[in-house]
Amino acid sequence: MTARRQALLLLVPAALTLFVLFVLPQALMFEASLGRRSAYGGIVHEWSFANYARALEPLYLGIFARSVGLAALTTGLCLALAWPVAWWIAFRVPQRHKSALLVLLVLPFWTSFLVRMYAWIVLLRTEGVVNAVGVAFGLPAFDLLYNDLAVLIGQVYGELPFMALPLYASMEKLDRRLLEAAADLGASPLRRLREIALPLTLPGIAAGAVLVFIPSLGAYLAPDLLGGAKGVYVGNLVQSQFAVARDAPFGAALSFVLALLVFVAVAAARRPLAAARGL
Amino acid sequence: MNRRGSGLGLFALLVYLFLYAPILVLAALSFNESRSSALWEGFTFAWYLKLLQNAQVMQALRTSLIVAFVSTVFSTVLGTAAALAFHRHRFRRGAAIEALFALPIVVPEIVIASSMVLLFAALSLRLGLLTVVLAHVAFSISYVVVVVRARLAGFDRTLEEAAMDLGAGPWRTLWTVTLPLCAPAILAGALLAFALSIDDYVITSFVAGVGSTTLPLQIYSMVRSGVSPEINAVSTLLLLATSLLLLAAHLLERGKPARLCAAPAGLGLALLAGPFLIGGPAAAAGEKVLNLYIWSNYIAPETLAKFEARHGVKVNVDLYDSNEALLAKLQAGNANYDVVCPSNYAVAILARQELLHPLDLTALPNLAHVDPAFLDRPHDPGNRLSIPYFWGTTGIAYRKSRTGPIDSWAALWEPRFKGRILMLDDARETLGIALLLSRDGHGVNETDERALRQAKELLLVQKPLVRTYNSADFDQVLLAGDVWLAQGWSGQFARAMDEDPDIEYVVPKEGSSFFLDSLAIPRGAPNPALGHAFLDFVMEPEIAAEICMTMRYSTPNRAARALLPAAIRDHPAIFPPPDVMNRVELLEDVGDATVLYDRLWTEVKSAR
Amino acid sequence: MRGAIRLVGVGKSFGGTEAVREVSLDVAPGEFVTLLGPSGCGKTTLLRLLAGFETPDAGQVLISGRDVAGLPPHRRPVNTVFQHYALFPHQDVAGNVAFGLRMQKRPAAEIRDKVARALDLVQLAGYEARRVDELSGGQKQRVALARALVLEPEVLLLDEPLAALDAKLRAQMQVELKNLQERLQMTFVFVTHDRDEALIMSDRVAVMNAGRVEQEGAPDALYDRPRTRFVADFLGVRNLLHVRVLRIDEGLAQLEAGRLRFAARDDGGYRAGAETWVGVRPERVRLLAEGASEAGAEDGVVEDEIYLGDRTDWVVRAAGHALVVAESARGAQPRGRGERVRLLLPPEAVLRLADGDGV
Ligand SMILES: Nc1ncnc2c1ncn2[C@@H]1O[C@H](COP(=O)(O)OP(=O)(O)O)[C@@H](O)[C@H]1O
């Protein structure tokens, strides 16, 4: 009985904080999303689903689709880059170097995201570092900046550690003897990857995918700064409703549709997670 | 085996290079003698010295560190406690509680940010340090919980049972066994919370208020002049400090003697404490404070220092990038600023909502120096609520060696400049010039839907030629050579022209828009008398001239203009000739058409 | 009553599994009682009920005559030596041993003194400042023991404390632990799945099966007279036969298992015509040469030989059953596989068993 009471006492402060600062505002948001923009940008509290109807117009659906696409691409690329690195750290690197390499993975994140994005601009711009190196090797200068590729680079850059760390955590738990046993039973390296390594790191992959996919859905700085604002993503759209059009009710409705998308994504990630636990 | 191993290692090396390339660039640029990031001009420590003298950046750094420190302490304590609770007990409503703790991780930042603003307004909580810290605590807790729980998952429960068996109660067990054993995880959680806090821009920008401009907010508002080497310097220092702290933690974990860890830890902490030692306390107790909320790059620190010296007060500056941000803060009714700087149409909106404090004109004798052309305008008849501060035009700046002379907006539709054109990322400005080009006599304040749709079509036609939409550092993009023609505002271009004589500015013959930014005192300002003093101060001819000299926007102050050197007084971008003034139109609020403007602009931007 | 334990109808289940069912057990002060049973039979759970880590669903737990219901672990006058020792990795040897004393806020001098004596007791004097992960298995075991003993508990609970040790160290520790217990006159509740360990060390053994105590008693009594099929099997009665009672005469029950016929001493439990289980002790069966004409002997063929050093087990097929016969090394004669022998089952070798396998 004391254990339960103690657990409750420990839980309540954090749970209360989150309830007040996350759940209540969402309720306010929902109420606002049913309202209408006033002439001065305030909220007229009415109850209608007009904003949701508007959010489902083809223009905005297209923007949602584009965001999902960006998030999916970001997640895929992060996985492709982070998996081998995590594997390398988990299995190829001497024990004493591991934690240093992990720290190095997250260290860049102690500088402002904005500053890092500007550093990418310096790297990618027409007369930037990458082109300077290319030109030195006799290549022509490319327009690397202000396109979808630059947005993708920025997003992947920003989210990579959130993929790498859960992957590493799941690999760390992987029993090396299972791989040896598979090899002993005649599995080629590729088969070992497919039959053992990937299925057993599935929880890490799912966790990383969730951690990368979700923030990418709401991305708005990379599209603005690296993409030259030539494509609108949900993040930009929501931001501009609050900060430019002063149409908070519509912004709120968009936020809710976005949150819904996120829950669908998380639910989708639950299956492989649950399946992996069942192994 | 070996070959495969080294292939993997090479791949990992490339990924690390990818991660560190931007970091190396910014560290290198912090030692670059040139202000521009476009070229390397030699090694210097000057930016680090300038950083120490940049009161605003130092203040923002202090604010960031305070916010990060306080929110890290709270979120680590709360998060660790919650993680322990999960570890100790299987709760009956487990799924609901798990979902609650997953919220901050799965809800997109922008949604969190906008909903928190609604909450703080509903609670009529004054936006400021408190709200920023609350928000930061809230979004970091879950990350701490995740990290500590991961550690506890592998925890040998019999250790706790052994402690209880040996007579330790539940709390003693927690304190003497569980906590010390998950100390590394708690530290990791705290570091993560710190990193999240110090880097957050999106949420902070929504919930910040008086005196809570954090470093990312400061940086974002400084990008109007490009990321300056000072920002690179402060980022480099911050990175160095955290690297040292992490190194110390790493050594400690590897069981190295404390003596060895003390050096990096001490050095790192000293670097973090530096801003507090150098800058001194923000405001002594009892000292009067003027809270100023103004556009970034609109007033120089030296000018503010003069006002502080003269009145024995401290000026607190917070920055914004759009009238809408200002309106949102004032409409929420919990901002507490003494002086703000709305554009003309924002003044009109604020006036109608009675959010401005009526001015006592007898306290503003220097108003006499202002050009009557800028007084008594429709947005504020009789200047009962605001005084003009700066004005400027929208025009095209171009690299003349590449483009030849330009005199028409049509140049921005010329295929030969494909990929070399920059447009403002602003519905009113872009649709505005499209309206001017339509030659049906539409002005920049058109609200007719058909006319606006036609204007949109014109922008769609233009889109394939546009390199980027940008209304923040458009001058820098032009300077860096990424584009040859840029639509933008006069003041920033005037500064660009100083740096590069190849750049020319024109207000095209079809006409254009101009803006008039005013200073006003919000209703409910803590110190309206000091606000009046500040308004009168900036209208002193010498001061107004100094402000114009440093910021390069046009001053409406006639007496000040006379004091300016000829180069400035007759600068085509700063003080355009009368014929130009006849073809520019003031941007007004378009009321409900704002939504239409936004929608059309969204259509343009999301078109392929 | 100090150090006495009484369990009355104690039960505990986890979800669907009944880990402990209706266990009643009395332990006298200063007694060394062993809970013996295969893995998963509920030994650890029973121990944790005593220590207070679990609360019983049913029944009563009394320690030193006091009902301990609702008393949390740290208030109970018992201490535990954990299965995998559970030494605190962030504290050295002295820190581990002193832990409980510090919880009691004893003066530093007293703590130092007691820790030294406790370490002395387990022959680890001078190891105070060692990190626990630098200790061998046996040393860890001793630290765990010292850590529990230093608090002078009324009852010491030991959960398979020797399971992780090698055979030699284990035999040595069995003796040491037993001596220690006798010297301290402390109640020990000892858990093991090892029959020999239980028989060597204990004053009394409780054999557990599927959450129940199937039989308890002094080691020799238990060994001589297992009462259920399960207990007999667990104590090494290898030949278990399902038999029909043909008739009872002159104090002997005549039994039949398939074609095999033999007699058992009638203990009053046999009923003519009924079926029951019996066990036949391998070491009491006699092997005779082929052609020996002892009354009641059966013909058999040697199928297998299991050499065990001090004895040899023969597997002999007789009348359709494979029976194990043990011969001590001294009496054994060389026999080859397929050799014909005769087999004699004396009535004293046959034990009547209840069908208590719990399934
Ligand atoms: N905390 C628990 N949750 C669920 N089942 C448990 C738990 N502890 C023990 N059991 C189950 O109870 C039974 C008895 O376990 P235990 O007392 O550990 O056995 P022993 O120590 O004899 O090997 C086993 O079937 C085990 O799976």
Ligand SMILES: [Mg+2]
């Ligand atoms: Mg056990």
